[in-house]
Amino acid sequence: MRPCDERTVHRLVVCRLSGHRRILTPSPPWVKLAVGPGRDSLHYRGSVTDTAASPLAPQTERKPIARTHHGDTFEDPYEWLRAKDDPAVIAHLEAENAFTQARTAHLSGLREQIFTEIKGRTLETDLSVPTRQGQWWYYGRTVEGSQYGIQCRAPIASPDDWTPPELAPDAEVPGEQILLDANVEADGHDFFSLGSFDVSEDGTRLLYGVDVAGDERYTVRVRDLATGENLPDEIPGTFAGAGFSPDGRFVVYTTVDEAWRPDTVWLHELGTPVADDVKLFTEPDERYWVGAGFTRSRRYLMIEVGSSITSEEWLVDADDLRSEPRVVWPRREGVEYSASHAVVDGHDVLFVLHNDGALDFELVRVDASDPQGERSVVLPHEPGRRLLDLDTFRDWGVAAYRREGLARVALLDYADGTLREVGFDEPLYSVGTAGNPEWAPPLVRLGYGSFVTPGTIFDYDVATGELLLRKRQPVLGGYDPADYAQERVWATAQDGTRVPVSVVWKRSFGDAGAAPRALHLYGYGSYEHSIEPGFSVARLSELDRGVVFAVAHVRGGGEMGRQWYEDGKLLAKRHTFTDFVDCARHLVEAGYTTPDRMVAEGGSAGGLLMGAVANLAPELFAGILADVPFVDALTTILDPSLPLTVIEWDEWGDPLHDPDVYAYMKSYTPYENVREGVRYPRILAVTSLNDTRVLYVEPAKWVARLREVGADAMLKCEMVAGHGGVSGRYNAWKERAFELAWLLDVVGLPA
Template sequence: MKPTLCLLVASLMMNTAAAAQPVPPDVEKRPHTVKAPFGAERADEYYWLRDDTRKDPAMLAYLAAENRHVDALMAPLKPLEESLYGEIVGRIKQDDASVPYRERGYWYYSRYEAGKDYPVYARRKGDMQAPEEVLLDLNTMAEGKGYFSVGDMEVSQDNRLLAWAEDAVGRRQYTLRFKDLETGRVLDDVIEGVSPNVVWADDNRTLFYVENDPETLLTVRVKTHVLGTPASADRQVYEERDDSFYMGIGRTRDDRYITIGVESTVSSELRYTPAADPGAFTVLAARARDVEYDADHYDGRWVIRTNADGATNFKLMTAPEGASGRGQWQDWIAHDPQVLIEGFELFDGHTAIAERAEALERVRLLFADGRSEFVKADEPAYSMGLSTNPEPDSEWLRYTYTSLTTPATTYELNVNSGERRLLKQQPVIGYDPSLYQTERVWVTARDGARVPVSLVYRKGFKKDGSAALYQYAYGSYGMSMDPGFNQTVVSLLDRGMVYAIAHIRGGEEMGRGWYEDGKLLNKQNTFNDFIDVTRALVAQGWAAKDRVAASGGSAGGLLMGAVANQAPQDYRVMVAQVPFVDVVTTMLDASIPLTTNEYDEWGNPEQKRYYDYMLAYSPYDNVRAQAYPALFVGTGLWDSQVQYWEPAKWVARLRDLNTGTYPIVFRTNMEAGHGGKSGRFQRYRELAESYAFVLSQLDVAH
């Protein structure tokens, strides 16, 4: 698009009071009261928009009307949206492939074919010059489907059979299927309603899987299926009766044991049985509130990562073969209040430990003789982590490295000689990293906490307070938003914008305490941090006060909703994808997927002190008569994590009370769930639309 035309389009969009602006739909109000167990009541006039079947004609008509409104409002920006999409997709090497890894004599990898949306999973026997064996071609499998995803796939121990979990709806209720890799025949065995998590026993006929509750989608039972028998004959080996726990299954590093792990926000429990002769499961250590652990087995011992005994940032312990109970655990790597241990990988003669210090990841190598050294990094803000290392007898460690300017890179390091090999760097067509700069800055929040912020911009940027800023954060569940390369952001940087990741409390960037300070009755710190980062960046000249965009999704969408209510004047435009905005109503309803698992994250609103605290920040409950920033809100009709009706209700109430003139748009993907549309290109269509909206609102030259 020519610059003059682009600016004209932007000015038209900015003039939101213009008579020609499309009128948003007006949805019906129906009286409804939401009651808490202790008697509190709240009016929810849009409660009726909830339809668990997704079939209510009035609800569907409303969502369709909102989509038509987005189409009409965004019509002048269609050339910009197409330009952005072309740029983003144009950076993708369409016939790309993953780094192959070796396991039990085969090299496994995935590859894309030019112009196709889905990967092909394949392997080669012995070396990469051997003939290719296609395991699954998702392009063929997805034909005729609006959504398709494979969540997990596992090859049997004798390399002959493949089990995989597929989802053709987007609701994360998977179907298990099986394939004979020698003949290519898909077997008749089919198991419905499962989690994407499967493990083979050593007999190569028995598969362990996790069954979901059909209503709540919680992981409730572990069962075994014997090939050739009906699913109705599958045997239950474990049932989790506490619905605040998630469940998963796996194999230990040495392949000796099959494990069942359960965990809540504040507690863990692992049980194990021999893979060669599965039977009764032994509990490694019984669950205890505020004690979390995960464990692996290798070289005749258990290695356990745990926060037991006050080890807030976790420590490593060991236990002998056949251990049962914490009384047999012995300290190995001591707790360090300045260093969070995030994970580990066991090898012959050394251990690789994934750590985090001062909001940066690192990998530490610990040798059998007590020596310790760090894998080196070259930039002030980066992300580093352990890669796929299936062979514990290897002297080569694979790890990944990326930054806001460095595309995702896979290295392997010889732990004995120090030799490093570059295996692959994400190809980004037309991208020159020397043109961009990344920085790490620190912002002092209102209570004195130092909040790290990762920044990236195109060189030549002038820090004079005139630029546009795109600020992103998440801030929940202890999930760290590390500064990794995002090729879509290049389209913002090339237009003079600054991109910032605010590492706010509620994540774990600064250790476990950073997470604890941003959940439950400390949740307001998450919102304060985000707002304080914005104000500091503007004060320091990184951006103009009236040219700030904010973005977040899921729990980050809750962040957007709370910030929009609490500091609307600090933002010109916001993007809230699949936002969790009706906190109290959702957390009062145990029938909604994930609710009971979340009590230790948000609080249980059946208790008045949590109810009152959550009600004080819940975005839907705190919409009031004030001028809101422009808002782009997105959801998926089949989302199983944040139900579509939360943003639908929120937008409807915003429309009622917003005194400002900036547009609020609400896009529902009618064929998608929490992660948006399937396929590698489809999600870029959605992203290009939200980017176009943001650029127009910030008056960024296109």
Template sequence: MDAILRPDKVWLHKLGSEQSSDSCLYHEKDDMFSLDLGASESEKFLFIASESKITRFVFYLEVSKPEDGLRVLTPRINGIDTSVSHRGNHFFIQRRSDEFFNSELLACPVDNTSETTVLIPHRASVKIQDIQLFSDHLVVYEREQGLPTITTYRLPAVDEPLITLQGGQAVQFIDPVYLVGQSESQFSTNILRFSYSSLRTPPCVYDYDMSTGESVLKKIETVLGGFDASNYVTERKWATASDGTQIPISIVHQKNLVKLDGSDPMLLYGYGSYEICIDPDFKASRLSLLDRGFIFAIAHIRGGGEMGRQWYENGKFLKKKNTFTDFIACAEFLIEKKYCSKEKLCIEGRSAGGLLIGAVLNMRPDLFKAAVAGVPFVDVLTTMLDPSIPLTTSEWEEWGDPRKEEFYFYMKSYSPVDNVQAQNYPNILVTAGLHDPRVMYSEPAKFVAKLRDMKTDGNDLLFKCELSAGHFSKSGRFERLQEDAMTYAFILKALDMIPTSGSAQN
């Protein structure tokens, strides 16, 4: 990595030789690009990609002939993003552009990479998320209507032409909202292994037979304390944003405890950046809240990737405020539908989600009872003006370059540090990591200092800087549980739900 923590070089090392004899295969000098390295499922090629937020191009190295060096597979074209896989005589190329924003899937012969065939065309309502190749099958991971899907296709024999895909078979899932992901699978098999969980289903692993369409549960995480998934209800609702856009919300609660009359406490989580999908997954420590009668919800706001590439594009650059107004619309919807009230609504977000929390606190502090901002990116303008800070240059394609006047004033209009006002704020917990290379601890510290100076209420404002952690909290299972416990204790105290001494509830 270079001085701003950017992977910028790929080296070739021969086992048993001196490191001084290593050769540099590629050096990316543009500080808006970083390098990525991976092997094909067939293990016959290494792929080296150089990528920014909007552009990605790929070289390949034949494993059996490293002396031949790198060859260009997909050229460097601004705004074109490509990912590559290999099987038999073909490379498979997932390609995204401004025109084909949700990606298309192409194939080309290994010996003639300019001769491409469209296997799956671009569709405005379905985003190709990823692909996985097997000796006889292709697996396509997609998103439609905010939900992840898996479709399998049988491929023709390796020596036969690859012209089209026939009869895809969709994998079925058991919950209305869920998280599904790739797991390690063998290339020469018809068994697809994938991970699955939902807001009420603990993490589990399935083996799916791509020939018969049968799924077999191989493993499920044990949850102690008499957990019974049937005691919990999970659902999806849609809030209407200020411009009419429908925003999906994932919800879970304990069916025997909530009243749904506006009196229930709620924790609403949000992120909304980098095209990252915050899919509804299981978290054992969250049961501590659900079993106290909380409703937990995730607002899948613009800036994330849940609804496709355009969902992301409409929540970045000069449209970033959609992220914040979407979250506010979700909060108002949940209040209107009696899931909670202003007096019972707590909110949480981390990193770029901490920016979200800081922004909505400035915009609508009256809407929330308590807020948790974890390692929050709250001094947007100052950070993006300093290219010497790690990650800043690569982030210009996410937030904009404030050295340009248009972006400067737009970013200043929502940057939380720059918009703290003399007004009442709810109870707030802000956390930081002393060794955080992504959001330096000075950002949340500055935000808290300004809040303390300007806010006009007497509510709690706590700042916790973890001295032995970076961006992703302290390492260790129990240490992470301690952090969850502190967050939950803060929320319970803000809602006056701390059990009295000697209470049986814990």
């Protein structure tokens, strides 16, 4: 199973089986309600803050605690910060916030200016492109001054109506019904996140799951859409992605164990006590996560079990949900697969995407009644073409794959297995299916974008091959894509491997590389997650000031296929870090920037990358921005009681039981490798108190250790938020404005 296997359940896209310590960046070009990691997204020697009047950093008390493994003892002076309920810990975090606020007070005007720029470029009152489901068009509204979206629907004109209505924000929509106003639901809460959203197939009931703490534990409620009243059914403590059964009688949901691992699938019959819910499936092996969702055909409930390298799927007939699940293929260590239901020549079949003897995956077809029987190869393994997913519809499929570092989509003909690829003109772009809940539509909804092209919605006419433009994200203030340029360059790694680097800049400042400029270098490099060319309104505030933005597509990600990922994990993890350093050196040597004008950024597992490169090559960067950084990796991966640890042994190795893995991880984990006698870049670490994926204690300890060696390091901890940061669009804009103002200050650019 892929690290983030996305399935559209009505209008909700859920990251299933993915608890990985990672962050989705930059945002995809199409709008999703994404459950899982997510946030969009320079040591200026001689900074104006380097004065005698600067506030003093908090003094973190040392309370050494010895940890011994494989004959090696490490004394950790700051592990006491893990005690989240200790008032002294909260006081310390608040002191860190006060210090960061005081230290950046001179940037308040710039922060406000950037926030105003983001706000001024955004059409605050807007609507999404309607998606047809059943007898309704479903769409979302945003309203100026409101933090959250409003989910709406309007009736279709006729059964043959597949052209979405063109809605104007200031015009009345005939028959419009508000399903959920998140601003109302969020009232009285400092944090609000929607983790499940589903409408019953007959359109009479709404299911939604809400988290008001940031810990990704959702309470599911059901609303009667005729009366607007909630039913007595209320299910607390669920994971994301709950949904209705096709007949609307049941809710299928997942719960987590004490280590925050989704391990059990439940069946709740509406109108009955939650205590009577039926356990459909439970997975005892703590290396595996569990998820569930109905096939687009609504023929089966698919229960999915997966680790980072192994997967297994089970089918339950949708018309008999209490029946015994039957396995598609029994799990085999190291074999990943995902199955999609279709009907071909009147027979129920499963298209199975797998890597059994096929590094970049192969697609086969099997009989749904006997999935372990004869396999018919549909798309053979082709080195360099990494098959990612197959969306099955009644008459054809849509294959997603990567080739030459870019995402692709193509129509799959069930009859002969041929692919019809959808082409685009830009050299760098991202594309994927988005919002296709219907089983037999004549159109496929696609989301498209690039570093310079705002998020775009197309409908692809299957019969004619025509791309129908439905909407392009409006960017106010006279934005013209022609004013900006993007390109891909190649750096050479230490072992001779060519590493792609994407670069975007504003043309009025001259060609990138013609003269050194301030440069913002982003990286991730874990879980086979690819950083796609995506548009960002907030990024314009740095591009318009002359900053060049670049992405280093380092090994450990998925940009160049499965081998690219394999070469950046486990005992090859150092490639991720050295690739990033080599990309930075290339950008300097090629004339794009200089070390005193380059800032690096990464989040979550990309924050581990930031900590590692700060230790490896501090002289290359002026600043490092680390969002929810996984910088105390060894401590975390040694503790199987912590969320995500056991399942992550497939990604990092098992240092608890393997001394070689322990030694390897200890050689790079940022917290334990902070160096004496070097000048670190300026560092800003951003975290959240209720983050379940990367605990706040990791950056808190890291910042304290950095200060011990004289580094200029700051910590900003959101006291009511989770892994994705603050909730609400205005809050998110302010957060990004804070980070970008700090970045501009580091590189010494004027407001």
